[in-house]
Amino acid sequence: xxxxxxxxxxxxxxxxxxxxxxxxxxxxxxxxxxxxxxxxxxxxxxxxxxxxxxxxxxxxxxxxxxxxxxxxxxxxxxxxxxxxxxxxxxxxxxxxxxxxxxxxxxxxxxxxxxxxxxxxxxxxxxxxxxxxxxxxxxxxxxxxxxxxxxxxxxxxxxxxxxxxxxxxxxxxxxxxxxxxxxxxxxxxxxxxxxxxxxxxxxxxxxxxxxxx
Numbered sequence: 001x002x003x004x005x006x007x008x009x010x011x012x013x014x015x016x017x018x019x020x021x022x023x024x025x026x027x028x029x030x031x032x033x034x035x036x037x038x039x040x041x042x043x044x045x046x047x048x049x050x051x052x053x054x055x056x057x058x059x060x061x062x063x064x065x066x067x068x069x070x071x072x073x074x075x076x077x078x079x080x081x082x083x084x085x086x087x088x089x090x091x092x093x094x095x096x097x098x099x100x101x102x103x104x105x106x107x108x109x110x111x112x113x114x115x116x117x118x119x120x121x122x123x124x125x126x127x128x129x130x131x132x133x134x135x136x137x138x139x140x141x142x143x144x145x146x147x148x149x150x151x152x153x154x155x156x157x158x159x160x161x162x163x164x165x166x167x168x169x170x171x172x173x174x175x176x177x178x179x180x181x182x183x184x185x186x187x188x189x190x191x192x193x194x195x196x197x198x199x200x201x202x203x204x205x206x207x208x209x210x211x212x
Contacts, residue, residue, distance in 0.1 A: 001079075002057040003210060004029055004050070006065030006072075008085075009150035010139040015062060017134075018199035021207055031142070034149040040064075040157050044071035051076045058082060058210060062195055063177065064150055070160040080165035082209050084202070085177050085192050088166070089159025094178050101155040109148035114139065131196050167209040169202065185209065 002025040007015040013028035032046035047068070051057065059078045061069035066086030073081050087093065093101075100106065127135070139147065168183040171190020179186070185205035190198050 001025065001210060002027060002052065002055055003082075004057060004059050004078075006047075006059065006061035006069050007031070008061075008063030008065050009154070010142045010147045011062075011065075011135075012138055012142065014134060014138060015195055018196055019206065020199070020203045021210070024207075024210060031146070031150075034146045034153070036149065038149060038153055040068050040153050041071045043153070044068050044075060047072060048075045053077070060084065060206065060209075061086065063192065064154055067154060067157060067160070070162045073162045073164060078164070080167055080209075081162060082206065083166060083168045083170075084195060084206075085170060085174055085190075087177060088181075090157065091159065092177075092181055094180065097155070106148050106151040106155065109144055109151070111144045114144040114147070126191070127193060127197055131193070134196070135193065167212065169205045169209065171198070 003021070004027050005013070005016050006029050007013060012030060016028065029047050029050045032043060034043070051072070053076045057076065057078050058080050059069040059073055059076070060082035061067070062084045063086050066083040069081050069083070070088065167185070169185040169187065170177070170179050170183040171187045171192065171194045172179055173189045174192045174194075176192040185208065187194050187198055187201050187205065190201070195202050
């Protein structure tokens, strides 16, 4: 079985560097350019070429990657979509996200503000120095403008139209995407970056989700 992984906004395939799976053909999709005003459906259309639609496959995405995976599923018809630390639509947005959308707070994201506020981004989850450095390196290489446009696209999203199988893996201590909906695999005390700091547990849940 081939599983295509989509990272979160501001991240690349290194987000999955600690995930260990057995008997799975793992492939990683990279983000295309994010034009001004882009939508998640448009990003999915750009990424479709990276998926072999002839062969059976699974799409798995973290955070924004999970939302784009739901849009991509409409184009590639996977056997299932695995959602990690993500939403299926605006109805699941918590209050702080709704407030940020109303105040257009993503417009404030820039190179300086990303650098200046990075030490305070414990909302993502507590992490060691190596994990923090990895997250910063990915964010810096993805660029602040790309992160801003990605978040803006998330806040414009109308929600998933995918009617196929969904498997949800979520942390109980996720402050970015608070757990307030049913999931199939709950990672106790897992944060928004649990694919890095709780990789062994997430790997086990992923293996079970793929094989189910």
